[in-house]
Amino acid sequence: MWSYIYEKFSRSPSQLKIVKKMFSIGIRVAKLYDEPVLMCGDIEIRPNTLAKATGTDRRSVISVLDRIINDETLYPIFSQLEPVANLWKVSSKLGYGVIEILPESASKPGIIAGVSSIIAKRGISIRQVIVDDPELVEDPKAVVVTEQKVPPDIIQDLKAVEGVRAITIL
DSSP, X not given: OHHHHHHHHTTOHHHHHHHHHHHHHTOEEEEETTEEEEXXXXXXXXXXXXXXXXXXXXXXXXXXXXXXXXXXXXHHHHTSOOOXXXXXXXXXXXXXXXXXXXXXXXXXXXXXXXXXXXXXXXXXXXXXXXXXXXTTOXXXXXXXXXXXXXXXXXXXXXXXXXXXXXXXXX
């Protein structure tokens, strides 16, 4: 999919920036009364709001919106995006634990499975896993939010998972 997006928006870095922002935070494209609109959940986002957030202009956002609406490959994807609450910044207030995982290579399979297995063996439930998309983030990481604080002695076991470069307990 990303190669298709890069091909479609390669001539306009500002439009590519808008598309990446939409994808990363779950802004979807919808048709409301046959007019294309930007939505974050059930909240309509004005083009100038997204333009300000991306350092672009309103016309670029409208152009992206029109291009996505009229593209039979992109519209089915961008019409289904949803925002997700990321719990890691509020986890301490909720009594949760947080583990940050830096991979050797974000495309290596099995890292999350290995980490999850070790956490489960300790009898700790996982509330949320958020993984950065390497197409959107320069130095991707994974963040695991657990039901309870994670004991520091788990770090060595987690570091031993194949593909893990570094582990931080937050």
